[in-house]
Amino acid sequence: MYPLTRLIPWLLVIARALLAPVAIWIAVAGLPAALWMGQFVMAAMSDWFDGKLARRWGTATPGLRQADSIADTIYAFGIAISLWVSHPEIIYAHRWGIGIVITLELLRYPLDWWRFGRGASYHALSAKLFGGSLLVAVSMIVMFDYAGPFLWISLFVGLLSELEGILISLVLPKWTHDVRSLKSAIEIRAGKAQ
Numbered sequence: 001m002y003p004l005t006r007l008i009p010w011l012l013v014i015a016r017a018l019l020a021p022v023a024i025w026i027a028v029a030g031l032p033a034a035l036w037m038g039q040f041v042m043a044a045m046s047d048w049f050d051g052k053l054a055r056r057w058g059t060a061t062p063g064l065r066q067a068d069s070i071a072d073t074i075y076a077f078g079i080a081i082s083l084w085v086s087h088p089e090i091i092y093a094h095r096w097g098i099g100i101v102i103t104l105e106l107l108r109y110p111l112d113w114w115r116f117g118r119g120a121s122y123h124a125l126s127a128k129l130f131g132g133s134l135l136v137a138v139s140m141i142v143m144f145d146y147a148g149p150f151l152w153i154s155l156f157v158g159l160l161s162e163l164e165g166i167l168i169s170l171v172l173p174k175w176t177h178d179v180r181s182l183k184s185a186i187e188i189r190a191g192k193a194q
Contacts (some may be wrong), residue, residue, distance in 0.1 A: 003059075005053075005057035005058075005059050006057075006059045007052050007062070008053060009049075009050045009051070009054040009057075009059060009064055010045075010064060010067070011097070012036050012046040012049055012050035012053075013050050013064065013067050013068050013071045014071070015042070015043075015046050016043050016046045016047055016050075016071045016072070016074075016075050017070070017071040017074045017075060019042060019043045019046075019075060019078070020074050020075045020077065020078025020079070021078060022039050022078075023039055023043075023075075023078045023079055023081075023082040024078055024081050024082045024085065026082065026165075027081075027082035027083070027085040027086040028082075028085055030086075032048070033142050033143060036086075036142055037139065037142055039140065040142070041190070043075055044135060045092060047072065047075075047131070048066075050068055051065075051068060051123065054115065056080065057101075061120070062175075062177050064078070064119040065121040065123065065166035065177040065178060066118065066119060066177065068121065068123070069121040069123070070119065071101070072130045072131075075103065076105075079134075079183075080098065080102070081140060083138070083141060083142075086142070087141055087142075087145065090141055090145075090147045090151070091137065091146070094147065094152065094155065095161075097151075097152065097156075098155065100155075101155055101158040101159055101162060102158060102160035103107065104159070104160055104163065104166065106168055107166070108120060108162065108165055108169065111166060111170075113161075113168050114144050115169055115170070115172075115175075116169075116172075116174065116175035118175060120165060120168070120169055120175075121177040121178070122165060122168055122177070122178065122179040122180075123177070123178050123179075123180075124161065124164060124165065124168065124179060124180055124181055124182075125146075125152050125180055126157070126160055126161040126164045126165075126181070127161045127165070129157055129161070130154065130157045130160075130161040133150070133153060133154035133157045133158075134154050134158070136150055136154070137150040137153070137154040140145040156172055164181070164182050167182050167185070168181075168182055168185040170186060171185040171186055171188075171189050172185050172189060173188070174187050176188060
């Protein structure tokens with residue numbers, strides 16, 4: 001029997017990836033915004049709890065952390081597509097910022113495979129800040145049909161987060177998960193990290 005302390009974090013990661021097509025389907029079907037927000041909250045909770053529980057239970061393996069990063073990317077693309085369907089005018093108005101962040105994210109994958117033979121899984125503080133800012137921006141769009149400054153702020157944070165991720169990949173001497181910042185990567189390279 002697979003221990004629940006190993007299984008639950010994996011189920012939370014898988015659930016988040018599976019919510020991406022659900023978000024798209026809700027948008028395409030034109031279902032109420034409350035239903036879309038329900039899946040969004042579930043995805044945010046799964047993202048928060050998978051790592052928290054795995055660390056608490058000592059089951060945060062490199063494979064789980066990498067799967068968590070992949071699920072985050074799949075879900076983010078699902079959200080972008082669903083917003084394109086439900087709020088095309090807002091997405092179009094922010095197309096350059098969205099395009100830059102998506103392009104940087106897509107460039108990171110071949111860089112990480114070239115450097116380490118697999119995708120990165122840093123979960124840096126800047127990425128967490130980007131996720132939090134997206135939570136606010138996307139909620140404003142879905143609930144109030146209003147992006148205001150929130151989406152631009154989030155995209156700026158996303159740009160900084162993606163650039164930091166690229167720099168971390170260039171600095172690290174070998175694949176490492178849960179790198180909090182570029183400073184941490186520099187310390188790891190210098191052999192100063194605990």
